[in-house]
Amino acid sequence: EEVEDVLEPPMRERSHIDATLRLNEETKSDDYSATLQRLKKIYHTAVRPLEQAYKYNELRQYEITDGEITSKPMVLFLGPWSVGKSTMINYLLELTDSAHQLYTGAEPTTSEFTVIMHGEKTRSVEGIVMAADSARSFSPLEKFGQNFLEKLVGIEIPHKLLERVSFVDTPGIIENRKQQERGYPFNDVCQWFIDRADLIFVVFDPTKLDVGLELEMLFRQLKGRESQIRIILNKADSLATQELMRVYGALFWSLAPLINVTEPPRVYVSSFWPYEYNPETHKDLFLKEEISLLEDLNQVIENRLENKIAFIRQHAIRVRIHALLVDRYLQTFKDKMTFFSDAELVFNEIVEDPDKFYIFKSILAKTNVSKFDLPNREAYGDFFGINPIASFKLLSQQCSYMGGCLLEKIERAITHELPVLLESIGSGKNPTFPSCDTTGCGEKPKNRYKKN
Amino acid sequence: EEVEDVLEPPMRERSHIDATLRLNEETKSDDYSATLQRLKKIYHTAVRPLEQAYKYNELRQYEITDGEITSKPMVLFLGPWSVGKSTMINYLLELTDSAHQLYTGAEPTTSEFTVIMHGEKTRSVEGIVMAADSARSFSPLEKFGQNFLEKLVGIEIPHKLLERVSFVDTPGIIENRKQQERGYPFNDVCQWFIDRADLIFVVFDPTKLDVGLELEMLFRQLKGRESQIRIILNKADSLATQELMRVYGALFWSLAPLINVTEPPRVYVSSFWPYEYNPETHKDLFLKEEISLLEDLNQVIENRLENKIAFIRQHAIRVRIHALLVDRYLQTFKDKMTFFSDAELVFNEIVEDPDKFYIFKSILAKTNVSKFDLPNREAYGDFFGINPIASFKLLSQQCSYMGGCLLEKIERAITHELPVLLESIGSGKNPTFPSCDTTGCGEKPKNRYKKN
Secondary structure: OOOOOOOOOOEOOOHHHHHHOOOOOOOOHHHHHHHHHHHHHHHHHHHHHHHHHOOHHHHHOOOOOHHHHHOOOEEEEEOEOOOOHHHHHHHHOOOOOOOOOOOOOOOOOOOOEEEEEEOOOOEEEEHHHHHHOHHHOOHHHHHHOHHHHOOEEEEEEOOHHHHOOEEEEOOOEOOOOOHHHHOOOHHHHHHHHHHHOOEEEEEEOHHHOOOOHHHHHHHHHOOOOHHHEEEEEOOHHHOOHHHHHHHHHHHHHHHOOOOOOOOOOOEEEOOOOOEOOOOOOOHHHHHHHHHHHHHHHHHHHHOHHHHHHHHHHHHHHHHHHHHHHHHHHHHHHHHHOOOOOOHHHHHHHHHHOHHHHOHHHHHHHHOOOOHHHOOOOHHHHHHHHHOOHHHOOOHHHOEEOOOEEHHHHHHHHHHHHHHHHHHHHHHHHOOOOOOHHHHOOOOOOOOOOOOO | OOOOOOOOOOEOOOHHHHHHOOOOOOOOHHHHHHHHHHHHHHHHHHHHHHHHHOOHHHHHOOOOOHHHHHOOOEEEEEOEOOOOHHHHHHHHOOOOOOOOOOOOOOOOOOOOEEEEEEOOOOEEEEHHHHHHOHHHOOHHHHHHOHHHHOOEEEEEEOOHHHHOOEEEEOOOEOOOOOHHHHOOOHHHHHHHHHHHOOEEEEEEOHHHOOOOHHHHHHHHHOOOOHHHEEEEEOOHHHOOHHHHHHHHHHHHHHHOOOOOEOOOOOEEEOOOOOEOOOOOOOHHHHHHHHHHHHHHHHHHHHOHHHHHHHHHHHHHHHHHHHHHHHHHHHHHHHHHOOOOOOHHHHHHHHHHOHHHHOHHHHHHHHOOOOHHHOOOHHHHHHHHHHOOHHHOOOHHHOEEOOOEEHHHHHHHHHHHHHHHHHHHHHHHHOOOOOOHHHHOOOOOOOOOOEOO
8 A cells, every 4th residue: 555656764663553542443333322322311301301492402502412412532633834744644644645634734734624524435525514403413513604604624534543533634723823813713713623523633743843923822822721732743863863852852831831731731842643653763762752642542542432422421510510500690689679679670689789689609508519610690690681580490490390499409419320330331341441530520620630 | 990890790892082172182282372371361351450440349259360271171061860971081091990980870979060170190188279370270269168178179180081181070069968068169160161161061960950959050050151061861771661651751850840942952862981881771872862952062162262252252241341330430520520429429429320310321332332242230249348449540541651542452352352362263264254243252142042
């Protein structure tokens, strides 16, 4: 299969990729989809009803589609232009020099958000088609407008790795370019992908390391997702070792003020392309680093169910808190209203100073809620502006003879059903399955990167 | 000369040390001492008189002894305990396993400030002796007390490298130790050496990288001396390359908040001891890094005269500004005094709010003074508390028929004599002698590390 070409260096051996990612082992798709079906059921019976009853989506603009529950882990590639993001994807998916390779080059070549996913045969899918198909988990992207959908492309490829993960290639960041030139909200789109990515590769080219304003902006957007970030110092074999060390140090130096965590990020130093490394360089290190990165990727694949369950559970925790808050607003409103009161005046007073009525404090005190999970109070001003308080019912009235109470159902999902589901896959796999520390299933944010 | 010992690894070849440091070339000591004599003369005739007339030493506690003018460049070794500072000095000076080697070990072994300097034969000099000898440039250390002098040791060794530089070994920093346990002001002593060092090696051990409060304190003391700092990640061959890279990155990550400059510091990754590197490690890199560090050291040796002249010139600039300020205080005082005024009340008013009388502004406006070189105004409150304003004479009265005016003399030294002296050695050496950019001879601080 190797391409004979005098202009290009010989290809590297790539069996370590298949081995590390276990691409030749069959995935236990039965267990996998059974668990996802169960997860979908819990979501629809225990979380969704409360979400709808208290219009959670209007607060967070974060809706969970079935496509999102069943979707594969997403690996997002970010970074300046021409650092080798598309080249890396081509390499991992054996697309280099094929008819369907992502276009690469020394100038900014990727102007689209490109979702690379599994398909029976290679074909591309237009953005408007992807957004229309709710099973694909990209339907929420429609809100960024038709201009953006023209910059969204899907590519289906029958590669084994894509049975396990999807890749998202992004336009390289160009310093000193104006936002409006793009015709769509680039940063908002990035944020959407960042919020959903299971792994975020931020790629750099050591020969043109330039941390400017656009990149600073990007790292502001990455805040809170530090444990998903992996930095890649690509094309590492294009520098002599001493020079590479300087650049490697300078990269940490530049990133330290941008990533506000105590522990340094994991930086992989390697050259992610199919060709032999430059002979005069530290080839051993680069191969080891590539394998370490693949192991990291494999971890995300192995833990995809755990992560998905933890994700739904975290969402459920937020929905419950929201419901408790709206209930408290409503109860306070009802308590304050007399026959002669002006409903609007009374409620405005509550919304403008919720602390006066202990709205948030009471939630913290009465239930097992972490203060880190409370939404900010300003958001509720807007929320009740759109959704009149009178349109909601108290939690105590959200019960039915057959179905029980919505609050009890979501609490049971959080404390019992989802943990049991998590345990079931843990025991089926191996004894050292990730604890709540790593999947973040606890209510308190346990981010090991948190500054203390 | 190699030691045969089954317990220790074989010795490394060390010809690169002699070659890089040009230890086998004779130093042109005639030119060297002639220039220093000329510098001493300029200092004594043009700077010293003004210094004394306006008691500059009482403001800055910074007196320049003849010993300091003629002293060799000083290389200061700082860092946590047991990182290999003494081992590195033993290595560079071929003391390893000799009778006079610095004591090294896995526990904190260096409890003294050890000055290693040239001598005709190997012998040690006690701290009280060093402090008493004004030709040695360490006499100002007496002010740190007798307890400290017991912790100050000199070692004279007839090594060629010590004809060019002196080394200062320091007690390793121990986190969580109380200042008073030492019995002398450790930080003040460190600061004294830091202020005078031509090169500051901050050494780290990659197997126990721990940046704690004591080290944070150290880097606060290093502020303003960023261009003298070189970080050394020592014992680099005790880790596998991937692990070393992690530690190397973590070091930059930890130092970034402590060193407030845009450019990362130069970090040398190597293993500074006489034995062969661990065979499984990146030996090429370590040797290259060692040579780079030696080149750095050689630069300091080559530029020692330039640096010394620049140092005296900077001092002269400060003395001149001080004299101008005292003169202005005095002039303002005289202008405000009437026959009926209370001298103390009048002067207190000036000292308490010098801006009201444009003391500092007038200095900036009338003469070619950079605002970065102005001392802080609070210091003058204390200064005039000890030195009554009436004890000074106006600058216009500091003139004599034969000697001219003190102000004119120092200004001539700053603008003419010292630059000419600098040029004379530059032309004698090679055409690319360091410009004012690197020696800092300009009045504006041109620190390339400055955050902008």
